[in-house]
Amino acid sequence: MQAEIATARLTLRRSRPADLAAMHALVSDFAVVRNTATWPWPPDRAFTASRCAPMDPEMGLGGPVIHEGALVGMMGVSVKQDAVELGYMFARAHWGRGFATEIGRALIAHAWARYDWPAIGASTFTDNPGSARVLDKLGFVEGPASMGESRVRGGSFPTRTFRLMRPA
Numbered sequence: 001m002q003a004e005i006a007t008a009r010l011t012l013r014r015s016r017p018a019d020l021a022a023m024h025a026l027v028s029d030f031a032v033v034r035n036t037a038t039w040p041w042p043p044d045r046a047f048t049a050s051r052c053a054p055m056d057p058e059m060g061l062g063g064p065v066i067h068e069g070a071l072v073g074m075m076g077v078s079v080k081q082d083a084v085e086l087g088y089m090f091a092r093a094h095w096g097r098g099f100a101t102e103i104g105r106a107l108i109a110h111a112w113a114r115y116d117w118p119a120i121g122a123s124t125f126t127d128n129p130g131s132a133r134v135l136d137k138l139g140f141v142e143g144p145a146s147m148g149e150s151r152v153r154g155g156s157f158p159t160r161t162f163r164l165m166r167p168a
Contacts, residue, residue, distance in 0.1 A: 005061070005110050010103045012075060014054040015063040022071035023064065024048045031092050033152050035128045039089075041152040061111055065090070065103050075103055077111045077120055084115075086122040086164075088134075100134045108138065112166060119165050123148055126158040140164045 005012040015023075026032060027048055033039040040047055055062050055076060062076015073090030086108070088100055108120065122140055124131035125148065132142075140162035148159035 003110075005103070005106045007102050007106050009067060010072075010099060010106075011066045012061075012103050012107060013063050013066065015052050015074075016054065017049070017052050019052045019064055019071060020045075020049050023052055023074070026071065026073070026089070026091050029092055030152070032089050034150070035125060035131060036087075036089055036152065037149055038151050060084070061107060061114070062087075065099065067094070067099065072099060073103075075100070075107055077107060084117045084120050086120050086135075086138075088131075095130060100131075101137045104134065104138050108164065117166065119163050122162045122164075123159045124162075125150070126160055132160055132162075135162045138164065 024043060024045055027039055028043045030041060033041055033043070051074075055078060060076060060078025062078060063074065064071045065073040065075055072094045073088060075086075075088040077084060077086045086104070088104065090099055111117065111120065120140075122135050123146065124135065126145075136142075141164070143161040143163055146159045146161050147156045149156050
């Protein structure tokens with residue numbers, strides 16, 4: 001079972017069905033989900049409910065990010081198609097406050113301690129420079145440009161790829 005991961009301001013914990021209303025409110029903001037690969041638009045409550053199921057700890061760590069008792073985002077690192085990827089989204093009201101960097105550092109440290117993954121990958125659409133800054137602050141190194149699918153946007157779009165190697 002995944003332990004809670006806490007920082008000075010934030011807690012990341014396992015998802016649970018009771019997160020549905022807060023999670024659905026988060027993904028009901030187009031500005032938030034437009035930067036994701038798999039979330040639908042318009043928001044689909046059944047899809048959101050499927051994402052409120054706890055992550056299998058053998059596949060990775062992740063869930064809602066809580067600040068002062070409220071769900072302010074989601075973050076996780078997990079095995080996807082034979083690669084390990086970091087993913088996250090935060091409510092627009094919390095952009096620019098350092099939340100993704102703060103909880104990302106703690107999550108990555110926890111992942112290195114628990115799993116023997118050689119690296120963690122991440123990607124961001126080229127029109128999302130804030131996310132690229134988060135990955136840079138977390139120590140990720142930019143790789144080749146690519147194309148990435150976006151369910152919300154309805155197609156394939158230019159992305160920046162990143163990789164973080166396991167510390168020696």
